[in-house]
Amino acid sequence: MKQITIVCVGQPNVGKSSLVNKICGVHLKVGNFTGVTIEKSEAKIEYKGYTLRIIDLPGTYSLNDYSFEEQVTKQFLESQEYDVILNVLDSTNLERCLLLTTQLMELQSKMCLALNMSDEAKKEGIEINNASLGEILGVECVSVSALRGENLEALLDKIIFIANEPLKPNKRVYADFLENEIAKIQSFLTQKRYDEIERLLAENHKGLVSLRDIAIRLLMQDNFLAKSLHDKGCWAELSEFVNKCIQQLYKQSQSQNVRDIFNDDSISFAKGASMESSRTHAKKQLSTTQRLDAILLNTYLGIPIFLLLMWLLFQLTFYLGEFPKVWIEEGMATFGFFVEEHIGNEFLASLLSGGIIAGVGAVLSFLPHILILFCGIVLLEGTGYMARVAFLLDGFFHKFGLHGKSFIPLVTGFGCSVPAYMSARMLKNRNDRMLTLFIINFMSCGARLPVYTLFIGAFFTPNVAGNVLYGIYIFGALVGLCMAKILKLTAFRGEDEPFVMEMPKYRLPSMRLITFSVWQKAVSYVKKAGSFILLASVIIWVGTQFPHNETLEQQTNETVSALESKIVELEQQRGKKECVQEWEHRNADGSARWGVSVVMCEDGYIDRRIESIQEEIENIQHTYQSSKVEQSYLGRIGKFIEPLFTPMNFDWKLSISLVNGLLAKETIISSMGVLYALGEGIDENNDMPLREILQENVSLPSAIAFILFIMFYNPCFAASIVFGKEAGGKRFIAYLFIFTSVVSYIFALAGHKITQLIVG
Numbered sequence: 001m002k003q004i005t006i007v008c009v010g011q012p013n014v015g016k017s018s019l020v021n022k023i024c025g026v027h028l029k030v031g032n033f034t035g036v037t038i039e040k041s042e043a044k045i046e047y048k049g050y051t052l053r054i055i056d057l058p059g060t061y062s063l064n065d066y067s068f069e070e071q072v073t074k075q076f077l078e079s080q081e082y083d084v085i086l087n088v089l090d091s092t093n094l095e096r097c098l099l100l101t102t103q104l105m106e107l108q109s110k111m112c113l114a115l116n117m118s119d120e121a122k123k124e125g126i127e128i129n130n131a132s133l134g135e136i137l138g139v140e141c142v143s144v145s146a147l148r149g150e151n152l153e154a155l156l157d158k159i160i161f162i163a164n165e166p167l168k169p170n171k172r173v174y175a176d177f178l179e180n181e182i183a184k185i186q187s188f189l190t191q192k193r194y195d196e197i198e199r200l201l202a203e204n205h206k207g208l209v210s211l212r213d214i215a216i217r218l219l220m221q222d223n224f225l226a227k228s229l230h231d232k233g234c235w236a237e238l239s240e241f242v243n244k245c246i247q248q249l250y251k252q253s254q255s256q257n258v259r260d261i262f263n264d265d266s267i268s269f270a271k272g273a274s275m276e277s278s279r280t281h282a283k284k285q286l287s288t289t290q291r292l293d294a295i296l297l298n299t300y301l302g303i304p305i306f307l308l309l310m311w312l313l314f315q316l317t318f319y320l321g322e323f324p325k326v327w328i329e330e331g332m333a334t335f336g337f338f339v340e341e342h343i344g345n346e347f348l349a350s351l352l353s354g355g356i357i358a359g360v361g362a363v364l365s366f367l368p369h370i371l372i373l374f375c376g377i378v379l380l381e382g383t384g385y386m387a388r389v390a391f392l393l394d395g396f397f398h399k400f401g402l403h404g405k406s407f408i409p410l411v412t413g414f415g416c417s418v419p420a421y422m423s424a425r426m427l428k429n430r431n432d433r434m435l436t437l438f439i440i441n442f443m444s445c446g447a448r449l450p451v452y453t454l455f456i457g458a459f460f461t462p463n464v465a466g467n468v469l470y471g472i473y474i475f476g477a478l479v480g481l482c483m484a485k486i487l488k489l490t491a492f493r494g495e496d497e498p499f500v501m502e503m504p505k506y507r508l509p510s511m512r513l514i515t516f517s518v519w520q521k522a523v524s525y526v527k528k529a530g531s532f533i534l535l536a537s538v539i540i541w542v543g544t545q546f547p548h549n550e551t552l553e554q555q556t557n558e559t560v561s562a563l564e565s566k567i568v569e570l571e572q573q574r575g576k577k578e579c580v581q582e583w584e585h586r587n588a589d590g591s592a593r594w595g596v597s598v599v600m601c602e603d604g605y606i607d608r609r610i611e612s613i614q615e616e617i618e619n620i621q622h623t624y625q626s627s628k629v630e631q632s633y634l635g636r637i638g639k640f641i642e643p644l645f646t647p648m649n650f651d652w653k654l655s656i657s658l659v660n661g662l663l664a665k666e667t668i669i670s671s672m673g674v675l676y677a678l679g680e681g682i683d684e685n686n687d688m689p690l691r692e693i694l695q696e697n698v699s700l701p702s703a704i705a706f707i708l709f710i711m712f713y714n715p716c717f718a719a720s721i722v723f724g725k726e727a728g729g730k731r732f733i734a735y736l737f738i739f740t741s742v743v744s745y746i747f748a749l750a751g752h753k754i755t756q757l758i759v760g
């Protein structure tokens with residue numbers, strides 16, 4: 001089957017990923033703001049006997065080489081193999097989108113235009129004459145709607161047709177003064193017939209098929225040509241001639257920069273092409289976007305509305321999430337109990353119930369909360385509201401030295417830090433980017449949410465719980481901003497840049513997109529719980545079971561069997577008139593006397609005795625469990641690091657859970673699930689929720705300190721690696737670790753002391 005490689009290029013937010021999704025039935029990330037796609041991704045589809053391989057690139061406004069996306073796209077287009085460029089345009093923003101099209105035309109590759117969002121264009125009264133636009137550009141154009149799946153077959157047919165046809169030159173023409181200089185260089189080359197140029201043309205390097213192409217590139221001071229020719233014999237003569245032509249250009253233009261001259265020309269060409277081929281039947285009334293913006297971007301109401309919406313989201317997250325959480329918790333407890341009862345092998349039963357079910361179950365029970373919060377983030381991204389909030393907060397952010405655009409990576413950070421670090425690439429200025437990278441960690445990622453929910457549920461009354469959760473997020477963000485200010489004044493000094501971010505139209509994200517995104521999140525969370533967290537829980541459980549303290553075990557077993565035989569004896573006395581009673585008497589000097597006497601067997605005497613012996617057995621077993629865990633390998637490690645956290649009064653179990661959280665934040669909960677389900681007066685097959693166990697074992701000041709520590713300490717291992725890559729070196733991972741450790745420790749300690757002062 002013949003394969004056609006199609007590279008999907010276009011300006012940001014024009015619907016490239018949506019189009020690839022619709023054509024190939026895949027689920028690439030889609031959102032209503034610029035810079036959703038950060039890495040290239042690809043999808044395939046078999047169509048009419050062809051395998052169409054479509055590569056989706058990050059959006060780019062132009063190919064000017066200025067920004068990261070521009071460089072990546074340009075490099076890809078110039079160095080990679082592909083058959084057809086699929087240039088996606090937003091039909092409601094034709095002129096702006098055509099700017100990139102004109103630059104793509106200079107690459108002289110096979111190209112097809114997809115005029116996307118034709119549904120919105122129709123609504124807005126915009127009419128584009130495809131035939132005329134195609135004629136002007138010399139490029140095939142097809143109107144499509146990725147949202148509605150309209151005209152996609154026609155588009156694919158056209159792409160296949162273009163791929164099978166020989167390359168047709170497009171009709172990019174330049175302003176007269178540019179054309180004059182191009183013609184001069186072209187005739188100079190024809191006259192000179194340099195071998196090196198002939199060879200370049202014979203190699204058929206992309207975009208260099210005729211002497212005119214070479215002339216244009218020379219005039220543009222193209223890097224590739226300069227590199228290929230600078231050590232060749234012809235270069236001295238050729239570059240001198242080209243320089244003369246460039247001087248001519250400067251004389252006839254207001255700019256002294258060739259790139260700017262060509263850029264201005266692209267803008268004019270795009271404008272001309274758009275005016276020739278489109279018409280707008282002007283509508284008098286305000287659009288929905290304008291009406292909504294009048295309220296949501298209002299100077300006084302904008303920020304309060306945003307804060308209110310966020311408050312609602314956190315209330316929903318906490319309260320709606322609680323019901324299914326309790327069901328999952330109860331289900332897990334029953335399952336654990338069932339396993340204990342039905343599995344004969346004590347070791348295996350304990351591993352399954354106390355290790356796996358307690359650890360994985362604790363993590364799984366927070367799935368509902370995470371999904372609700374994530375749903376809120378998907379809506380924020382998908383409706384176009386996020387770009388508005390970025391704009392609203394720009395002024396506020398600038399006060400703290402952050403760029404308004406940082407808002408997008410920061411909000412993404414509430415979901416997961418990994419994509420957040422990657423999306424910081426949208427910040428062009430290095431200082432802005434570094435600052436944002438260092439601050440993202442202060443936006444609590446979704447994996448920290450379970451810890452907050454757990455502790456809030458344990459230490460706060462239900463009527464304030466939602467507000468406390470909201471407060472945690474707001475406080476975290478405010479601390480993040482203050483840290484940004486400190487870093488801006490010290491490590492990343494630099495000039496502020498003006499905010500340029502496009503406001504997309506408000507769009508209702510499709511139900512399919514919302515359900516799929518949330519479903520995907522659920523699947524990945526469950527997968528993580530079933531793999532990584534499961535393994536971590538097993539390791540933690542094993543760490544608490546070894547080494548075996550045989551003497552202690554033997555002693556415990558002996559005491560327990562002695563008590564059990566007493567129960568048997570008591571059972572034998574049932575129904576008799578007289579019972580044998582053991583007694584113990586302590587003398588004033590501390591010595592003891594004991595013995596047995598025969599007493600009248602009153603009603604219920606035997607039951608009461610058996611009950612108290614059973615209680616004693618339970619206590620002995622609990623104490624045994626607790627000392628076994630404390631003497632275990634993990635217990636010893638815990639005790640070793642415990643002093644570090646003594647000022648906050650964290651016991652060794654909290655300390656170990658914190659350290660485990662450096663791997664993945666979910667392991668904080670699973671570690672607590674396993675550790676607190678063992679020992680400390682709690683039975684291994686206990687069905688007490690973790691929340692109640694914490695209430696018994698942790699004080700309020702320590703709980704507050706723990707929350708504060710979790711809020712600010714280092715991101716998980718995976719995120720740290722991505723951070724290092726984005727920041728530009730492994731050493732930054734160490735800086736981040738030191739920075740976050742210091743901040744989290746100071747806040748946790750302060751939180752502990754202040755709460756202690758308040759609660760006494």
Ligand SMILES: Nc1nc2c(ncn2[C@@H]2O[C@H](COP(=O)(O)OP(=O)(O)OP(=O)(O)O)[C@@H](O)[C@H]2O)c(=O)[nH]1
Nearest residue numbers: 012013014015016017018031035036037059146147
């Ligand atoms: N009305 C309408 N909306 C569309 C259409 N295609 C995409 N969208 C919406 O446009 C927004 C942007 O879509 P994406 O597919 O993420 O755009 P992109 O070009 O990949 O964006 P970047 O990755 O940021 O460059 C989303 O809200 C889509 O739902 C369309 O044909 N009609």
Ligand SMILES: [Mg+2]
Nearest residue numbers: 016017036037
């Ligand atoms: Mg995209």
